[in-house]
Amino acid sequence: MTIRDRGKLKWAPAAFLPEYTKMLRDLDTDYHRKQKPIIDEFQFEEFDQRICYAMEYNFAVKLTKWVDGFNYEIVGSVHFVDPIHKEVRLKTEDCDVERVKMAEVIAVEVIE
Incomplete structure (x- = not known):
């Protein structure tokens, strides 16, 4: 006699508990978050030069x-x-203009 296991399905929340599913989704999102790296003035200057x-x-x-x-x-x-606003405007490949604040930038790479 073999045991029929439902696998991951048995741990899935019931459809009548939407708060529980939202909490699990938020928990998974929070698990994958990363801390912001510390960028000093020399790195910002290097970003500006690039x-x-x-x-x-x-x-x-x-x-x-x-x-x-x-x-x-x-x-x-x-x-x-x-x-003045400390931002960079990029023209992307699909001709959109993206505004990026310099406080959000953690890396700059020049593609030649």
């Missing part, structure tokens, strides 16, 4: 930004650097 270099020679840039515990990568050419 952005200026890419803007001068019209190279593409891959910016990695940290938002609410998750890293996102944006690839595009530098359209405008706004020193």
Whole structure:
């Protein structure tokens, strides 16, 4: 006689408990969050130099930004650097303009 196990299905919440499913989803999201890396002034200066270099020679840039515990990568050419609002405007491949705050940037890579 073999035992028929339902596997992961037995741990799945019932459909009549939406709060429980939301809590499990939030718990999974919180588990994958990362702390923001500490960026010093020298790294910010290096980011600025790379952005200026890419803007001068019209190279593409891959910016990695940290938002609410998750890293996102944006690839595009530098359209405008706004020193007043401290943001970079990138023109992406699908001709959209993305505004990225410099406080969110954790890595800059020039794609030649």
